[in-house]
Amino acid sequence: MAERVDPVVLVTGSNGQVGTALLSRLTGFGRLVAAERNLLDLSDLAQVRRVVSQVKPAVIVNCAAYTAVDKAESDSELTMRINGEAPGVLAEEARRTGALLVHYSTDYVFDGSKDGAYVESDTPNPLNVYGASKLAGERAIAQAGGAWLVLRTSWVYGLYGKNFLLTMLRLGAQKKEIPVVADQFGAPTWAGTIADLTVQMLQQTPVAEKEALSWWTQRSGVYHMTAAGATSWAGFAEAIFAQAELDVTPTVMPIPTEAYPTPARRPRNSRLSNEKVAQAFNIQSPDWLVELQRCMSSHGQS
Known part of the structure; x- marks a missing residue:
C-alpha cells in the first residue's frame, strides 16, 4: 500500500489576522507552508508564480492583501497590484498546478x-479604491478559472494586528467619551470565525485527489461568509466595552458618518447574506456578539 501523502497547503499573509488564526486551525489538515511577506510578496507577481511553482500546493489560501483602506486612496497602483492583479496570478498558477484557491x-x-442584506448576485459598485481593487481581484480569479472560492467577509477584527477592536480598547483606556459612527451597519467578524468556517469548508474535500479538484471546481464561485447578525460601529464599540476589563467604562457618543470624514468613502450598509454558503457547505455562521465574547476571552489567541 502506498504511503499517504498529506496535501500541501500554502497560506499567504500568514502573519496577518486571518492567516494567524488559520495556521492554528489547519494543523493536521496537511503540510502547511506559512508564507509571510518576506517569503511571498504579492506586489512581486513574478515571485508569486515562482513560489507557487516551487511549493506545488494542493490548496492555496490567500490571506494577504493591501488593507489600509484610507491610504489606498493615494496608493492606488500598489493597492491594485496586490488586491487586483496578484489574486489573478495566484488563480492562474492554481489552475496550472491543479490546486484549489481560497481567497x-x-x-x-x-x-x-x-x-437589506446583500446576496452574491447583487451588482457590485465600490465607493473606494480598496473596494475597487478587491472587486478586480474577484474578477481576475473568475476569469482564470479552475477550482476557486472567493469568500466575502466584513468588519474583520481580532486580538492581533490593527483593527477596530484594538483601537477601541486603546482609546477606552485613555478617554471617558469616544465618538463612533452610528449610521453604518454590518457584521463584525472575528478572524477566528473566518478561520473556523474556512476549515469547515476545506474538511469537506474528498479524500481522492482526482475527485477533490473536480468537486471544488463544481462549487467554485463567490460566497458571503460573515458572522451572523449586524450592528453599527457604535453598537460594536459598546459591545466591546461591555466585555472589556477597564477601570472606567467609557461612554460611546454616536455620530453620523459626516462627522467623521475619511479619505475613503464607506458603505452605509455592509450586511451580507450567508444563505448561499450555508446551503452549499452546510455550515452555520455564529452570532457576532457570541464570537466577540469568544475572542475577548481567548487571552491573546487569534
Missing part, C-alpha cells in the same frame, strides 16, 4: 445603498 474579499465591493 478573501470584502463587503466594500458594494456601495451600501441596498436596504
